[in-house]
Amino acid sequence: MPNSLSSFNRxxxxxxxxxxxxxxxxxxxxxxxxxxxxxxHPTADDIYDRVKRHLPGTSFATVYNCLETLVGCDLVRQxxxxxxxxxxxxxxxxxxxxxxxxxxxxxxxEIDNDTLSLMQALVxxxxxxxxxxxxxxxxxxxxxx
Amino acid sequence: MPNSLSSFNRxxxxxxxxxxxxxxxxxxxxxxxxxxxxxxHPTADDIYDRVKRHLPGTSFATVYNCLETLVGCDLVRQxxxxxxxxxxxxxxxxxxxxxxxxxxxxxxxEIDNDTLSLMQALVxxxxxxxxxxxxxxxxxxxxxx
DNA sequence: TTCAGGAATTAGAATAATTCCAATTTAGCT
DNA sequence: AGCTAAATTGGAATTATTCTAATTCCTGAA
Numbered sequence: 001m002p003n004s005l006s007s008f009n010r011x012x013x014x015x016x017x018x019x020x021x022x023x024x025x026x027x028x029x030x031x032x033x034x035x036x037x038x039x040x041h042p043t044a045d046d047i048y049d050r051v052k053r054h055l056p057g058t059s060f061a062t063v064y065n066c067l068e069t070l071v072g073c074d075l076v077r078q079x080x081x082x083x084x085x086x087x088x089x090x091x092x093x094x095x096x097x098x099x100x101x102x103x104x105x106x107x108x109x110e111i112d113n114d115t116l117s118l119m120q121a122l123v124x125x126x127x128x129x130x131x132x133x134x135x136x137x138x139x140x141x142x143x144x145x
Numbered sequence: 146m147p148n149s150l151s152s153f154n155r156x157x158x159x160x161x162x163x164x165x166x167x168x169x170x171x172x173x174x175x176x177x178x179x180x181x182x183x184x185x186h187p188t189a190d191d192i193y194d195r196v197k198r199h200l201p202g203t204s205f206a207t208v209y210n211c212l213e214t215l216v217g218c219d220l221v222r223q224x225x226x227x228x229x230x231x232x233x234x235x236x237x238x239x240x241x242x243x244x245x246x247x248x249x250x251x252x253x254x255e256i257d258n259d260t261l262s263l264m265q266a267l268v269x270x271x272x273x274x275x276x277x278x279x280x281x282x283x284x285x286x287x288x289x290x
Numbered sequence: 291t292t293c294a295g296g297a298a299t300t301a302g303a304a305t306a307a308t309t310c311c312a313a314t315t316t317a318g319c320t
Numbered sequence: 321a322g323c324t325a326a327a328t329t330g331g332a333a334t335t336a337t338t339c340t341a342a343t344t345c346c347t348g349a350a
Contacts, residue, residue, distance in 0.1 A: 023346070025298065044336080059300045064337070066298095080227050083308080085336060098272055109267050118260045119279065127243055127252070129281040134264065136274040168317065170327065189307080204329045209308065211327095228337080230307060297346075304339065315328070320321100 005033050016073040030054050031066040032090075035076050041087040041097075041106040079106065081135055096134035107140065150178050161218040175199050176211040177235075180221050186232040186242075186251040224251065226280055241279035252285065 005013060013032055017024045034050040035042065042050070048063045067088060070076045079087040081099050087106060094116055096109040111119075111134065123129045150158060158177055162169045179195040180187065187195070193208045212233060215221045224232040226244050232251060239261055241254040256264075256279065268274045 023297065025345090027299070057300085059302095061301075061338085062299055069298095078227075080225070082223075082225050083231065086228065096267060098268065098274065100272075101275075107272070109269065111267060115260075115263045115267060118263060122241060122254050122256060122260060122279075123243065123281055123283075124254065126286040127245075127281070128283045128285075129243065130246075130283040131281060133278070133280045133282075134267075135278045136268055136272070136276060137278075138268075138273045138275040140273075141271040168326065170317080172328070202329085204331095206309080206330075207328055214327095292350085294349090295347095297344100299344070300342085302340090305337085307336090308334080310333065311331090313329085315326105317326080318324095320323085 005029055005036070009033075009036060013075065016075050017069075020073055022069060022073070027051070027055060027058055027062050028066045028069060030058075031063060032070055032075060035070075035088050035090050039090060041079055041089055043085040043087055045085065047088065080133075081106070081137070094132075096136065098136045098138070098140065100140040101137055102139055105140065109134075109136065150174055150181070154178075154181060158220065161220050162214075165218055167214060167218070172196070172200060172203055172207050173211045173214060175203075176208060177215055177220060180215075180233050180235050184235060186224055186234055188230040188232055190230065192233065225278075226251070226282070239277075241281065243281045243283070243285065245285040246282055247284055250285065254279075254281065 004010075009032070010029075013029060014024045017028065030051050031047060034047055034054075038050075040046075044060075044063055044067060047067070048058070048060055051058050051063060067076070071078055071088075074092065075090070077089045077092060079089050079097055081087070081097065089108075091108055094111050096111055098107045098109050099105070100107070116132075119132060119134070120129065149155075154177070155174075158174060159169045162173070175196050176192060178199075179192055183195075185191075189205075189208055189212060192212070193203070193205055196203050196208060212221070216223055216233075219237065220235070222234045222237060224234050224242055226232070226242065229249075234253075236253055239256050241256055243252045243254050244250070245252070261277075264277060264279070265274065
């Protein structure tokens with residue numbers, strides 16, 4: 001039985017959904033599962049393909065619905081880089097993204113607390129930032145694959 | 146005659162285009178003009194409306210073509226925030242953006258050199274960043290309009 | 291346990307931003 | 321003026337995403 005969540009993740013998942021009064025359905029679990037499974041910042045399209053291998057009847061709308069739900073429950077994060085399709089990421093720690101313009105691959109980049117504080121301090125008086133997004137693009141040596 | 150470029154901007158414009166072997170057409174000048182004129186981070190749609198007031202025959206495709214050209218000549222910058230339409234910005238200094246989730250307005254946020262260096266230092270060995278994007282979203286007090 | 295009612299899923303249509311395309315116009319050279 | 325490549329044009333096409341209305345599925349009260 002592939003893509004069953006580990007009991008740890010299953011717990012996180014159930015709890016997060018129940019807290020919002022939402023149902024932990026098999027589609028939602030599966031979408032969450034494939035995102036945890038291969039942390040390659042998949043697009044909705046990628047996720048759809050992977051989910052179909054486990055739950056063949058799943059529709060595109062459902063994938064989008066599930067993703068929206070998971071994002072709303074803070075189980076996964078959206079990653080938007082330029083105009084390219086939205087990607088999804090189970091890494092919830094504060095981190096930036098690096099996109100290789102050659103391969104299209106996206107890498108997580110840790111942000112240390114000092115730098116994070118300095119960035120947050122850029123926001124002027126009278127503005128209240130709830131969200132911060134930092135991304136880089138450029139080239140990655142192929143040894144980083 | 147509205148939206149004629151100041152002689153300073155006209156020079157910048159002509160030079161930047163000629164350097165790439167491109168023609169400084171009236172459509173390109175007008176698109177550049179409206180972006181300089183009202184620095185409110187307009188979308189292609191906004192720009193189209195404003196350009197039509199000066200050059201009524203202009204098509205949408207032309208606006209997009211001109212924008213691409215201007216970006217390629219480093220005369221304006223694209224600003225992408227989440228999934229919302231691309232916006233355009235004539236501020237070429239390193240700066241971040243703040244989007245007010247209530248009004249949708251976008252504000253420039255200066256980045257000091259120290260913070261900029263620290264951010265650039267986040268990029269790990271083996272990665273070469275050509276581009277850095279920092280954006281915030283949250284709420285802005287209405288006195289910031 | 292059943293069953294009512296809300297929640298979730300589904301297929302397919304609709305939308306929004308952007309890009310593509312083929313035809314026409316224009317600008318810059320000789 | 322006339323040639324040629326570049327730019328513009330209108331409309332069709334594309335892409336990612338959202339919407340809609342119908343169906344199916346859970347859950348908890350009887």
